[in-house]
Amino acid sequence: MKITLEKVHGSMNTFYMVDGEERDDYANLALQLCAKDQGVDGLLVILPSNSAHAKMRVFNRDGSEASMCGNGLRCVARYVCEKEGVDEAVIETMKADLAVRREETLMDGIETYSVQISPVSFQLKDLPMEYDNQTTLIQQAIPEISEEIMFSAVAVPNPHLIGIVPEEIQKSPEHQKKWAEKFNGQNNYFSDGVNVSYVTKVGQGIFVRTYERGVGFTNACGTAMTASALISCMSDMVPFGEVAVYNPGGMVKCTVNKSGDTFELLLTGNATRLSVHEFQWEEEQVDSEFTAFEILDEQRQYEKFIEEISVVVEQFAKRKE
Numbered sequence: 001m002k003i004t005l006e007k008v009h010g011s012m013n014t015f016y017m018v019d020g021e022e023r024d025d026y027a028n029l030a031l032q033l034c035a036k037d038q039g040v041d042g043l044l045v046i047l048p049s050n051s052a053h054a055k056m057r058v059f060n061r062d063g064s065e066a067s068m069c070g071n072g073l074r075c076v077a078r079y080v081c082e083k084e085g086v087d088e089a090v091i092e093t094m095k096a097d098l099a100v101r102r103e104e105t106l107m108d109g110i111e112t113y114s115v116q117i118s119p120v121s122f123q124l125k126d127l128p129m130e131y132d133n134q135t136t137l138i139q140q141a142i143p144e145i146s147e148e149i150m151f152s153a154v155a156v157p158n159p160h161l162i163g164i165v166p167e168e169i170q171k172s173p174e175h176q177k178k179w180a181e182k183f184n185g186q187n188n189y190f191s192d193g194v195n196v197s198y199v200t201k202v203g204q205g206i207f208v209r210t211y212e213r214g215v216g217f218t219n220a221c222g223t224a225m226t227a228s229a230l231i232s233c234m235s236d237m238v239p240f241g242e243v244a245v246y247n248p249g250g251m252v253k254c255t256v257n258k259s260g261d262t263f264e265l266l267l268t269g270n271a272t273r274l275s276v277h278e279f280q281w282e283e284e285q286v287d288s289e290f291t292a293f294e295i296l297d298e299q300r301q302y303e304k305f306i307e308e309i310s311v312v313v314e315q316f317a318k319r320k321e
């Protein structure tokens with residue numbers, strides 16, 4: 001079956017995106033596309049919805065389906081808003097219908113969208129995570145890992161383990177890689193894996209590097225950056241409100257507001273279109289031609305944005321090409 005795909009990114013977290021009908025084999029499409037393209041982190045599927053303008057499903061490189069994707073939702077938001085000719089919309093996701101909106105550009109020529117990140121739960125059963133019969137894990141050392149890293153577990157609603165780490169640990173990915181690989185393999189804590197983020201204060205904001213469940217290290221993980229901003233506000237590293245979150249793929253703004261004992265989270269950042277492709281999708285992977293028949297030039301502008309903030313980003317991490 002011939003399908004049209006867009007290649008898009010949010011903070012250089014890159015996806016193929018397809019506008020299709022409900023089917024039960026999109027994991028197979030994700031595996032085929034990711035086998036062909038090492039530079040992509042997963043597949044976004046846009047589907048009809050009974051409750052919203054559209055529905056988003058997201059599949060990781062390993063074919064596993066996630067309940068949410070913050071960077072991907074910005075790209076889906078742009079596609080749906082431009083298709084419907086609106087600046088605001090609602091997108092159905094696995095656990096919630098989320099508000100999305102077109103925003104002032106981060107920089108000229110960089111389409112920018114905000115997306116709601118919800119629901120939020122600190123209950124370990126919602127990740128899921130098993131740890132010493134605890135029901136929550138917030139700003140706590142896990143002695144097996146380190147005495148100097150404060151960890152927090154939160155579902156937004158996909159699962160995140162957030163560690164506030166000193167600069168010297170952040171400077172090299174080895175420590176994070178060791179534990180993220182353990183928690184996404186055979187282990188007693190996370191039966192369904194977990195996205196692992198290391199967070200360090202930088203300037204007025206934070207720097208976040210994430211090892212994503214089902215993918216590995218990515219340039220950015222939208223739900224992880226938002227969860228990291230939430231934990232950074234709760235631990236008084238930064239004030240509540242708008243948090244500048246730097247990552248190897250650029251920078252986003254996360255807005256963290258507390259009302260009573262609930263949190264409202266918003267993720268604002270680029271939604272960049274890279275190219276458009278035709279793909280012959282067969283049951284078995286065929287070596288069909290997989291060329292871009294349209295290369296867009298939005299990336300040039302995004303590179304200028306990266307240059308502007310590289311001094312902050314490059315002290316911790318080089319971007320994955």
Ligand SMILES: N[C@H](CCC[C@H](N)C(=O)O)C(=O)O
Pocket residue numbers: 013058060065066067068069070071072158159195212213214215220221222223224
């Ligand atoms: N790897 C994540 C899904 C993708 C989320 C990430 N790309 C984002 O922007 O939030 C998980 O399995 O929970």
